[in-house]
Amino acid sequence: MDYKRLGDYIREVNVRNKDLKVTNLEGVSISKQFIPSIANTIGTDMSTYKVVNPGQFAYGPVTSRNGDKVSIALYKGDRDAIISQAYTVFEVVDSEKMSSEYLMMWFQRPEFDRYARFHSHGSAREIFDWDELCDVYLPLPDIARQREIVEEYETLSRRIRLNEQMIEKLEATAQALYRKMFVDGIDKENLPEGWRMGTLGNLAEIKNGKAIVPSGGDIPVYGGNGIIGYTSRSNAEDVVVIGRVGINCGSLYLHQSKCYVNDNAMIAIPKNGNTIFLYRTMKEMDLNCQSEGSGQPLLTQSIIYKQECLIPKLEQRIKFEEQMEIVYKQKSLKEKENSKLTELQSLLLAKMGQ
Structure with missing residues (x-):
């Protein structure tokens, strides 16, 4: 299977909440999910926060405080959210070449976390920066196969969620x-x-x-x-x-x-x-x-x-x-x-x- 450079398929997004229209404040957990933020925002200028649209990703580049996990997630909400400017927001360029859900599966692999920690750098804080993320190589089958793999995974996820509800x-x-x-x-x-x-x-x-x-x-x-x-x-x-x-x-x-x-x-x-x-x-x-x-x-x-x-x-x-x-x-x-x-x-x- 051919390995492709991730940076050729994603791009950074930097849209700020200048008009304060978005109030749904989120964070990203080390379990790789968006979660409602519990940060104290009293007196905070929310216009500097970044807007995340459904289908976009966000990740925190600091890895030294995360227990060897990278805080990265695909936003699946039904309305726009805002997130701290400390996060990097990005999206897949062409959904007919790379599935966002397939990419998120790659990020969930323990091997990705180990790779990110190994390639992090810095003294006071170790950072896995945007350039390092773009230099990740991953296998990229054709889009039909990507969607098949995602469906297999989601079938298991749906069953797990049903069991959790029960x-x-x-x-x-x-x-x-x-x-x-x-x-x-x-x-x-x-x-x-x-x-x-x-x-x-x-x-x-x-x-x-x-x-x-x-x-x-x-x-x-x-x-x-x-x-x-x-x-x-x-x-x-x-x-x-x-x-x-x-x-x-x-x-x-x-x-x-x-x-x-x-x-x-x-x-x-x-x-x-x-x-x-x-x-x-x-x-x-x-x-x-x-x-x-x-x-x-x-x-x-x-x-x-x-x-x-x-x-x-x-x-x-x-x-x-x-x-x-x-x-x-x-x-x-x-x-x-x-x-x-x-x-x-x-x-x-x-x-x-x-």
Whole structure:
């Protein structure tokens, strides 16, 4: 396959928001998506911001602060947006020679990020500038084949999005039933017979995870922010995983089969086998706000143990668990399917360079 110089197919766009007509302020994440900006713009001259039209790209040339990722994305919104003047905006010159979606797929490859970091330069900040971007070479089949490749990728993406929507609905169903049974209309001063107030220490045993280097296998390895890889051994089964350190500490993951939990997370083991009930009870708490430390937020076993919670009769907990079993079984199937679909997407991206 012929490799072509990217600079021969793209051009920079520099349109400013001089008339202040565009108010939709966006940014670009390291996950290569446009996201609504949370920057404080009070007193900022928005007329200097750059306008991005649907179908155009934007990227941040600074790579030294991005965890080896290039912030670059194709804007797919249905109205114009504005973006900081620190970004470079560009577009494909001829859509009959290069598909914008095909180009975005190339940017999503880990190999592109490694290339960009290697070719970045500077002292205080390392920059992957416009000239370097233009000197990228990529395989460019005919436009029909490009569109076929994009369609293959988008078919997988659509399935992933549908599964994510179903997962959200299943979680909402579980939350609604939990709140109906154990929150709404419950007076803590006049609890039903057999119910009492207690702490998470009454419901679960908490353990710290152990360090591991993922080495391949089919057992997921959990860190503080979810699954980080796979291994062939486990140190937990049918548990709630709790993020222990970092800005997202307190994040919760229900895992009802074997897994390995590393030292950035904790393991909550239910004392009566009601793992789903334990998970939903903890989801009602804002554990992140209970963390200690300023530079590096941290949750400890003692903090988790002392969290106050309602403890219904065991029969009620078992009833809830039985009703939720099918919900979380479906959720688990959708999550596993998305994991496989994401693997297929990665394979498709890898094949682009062959």
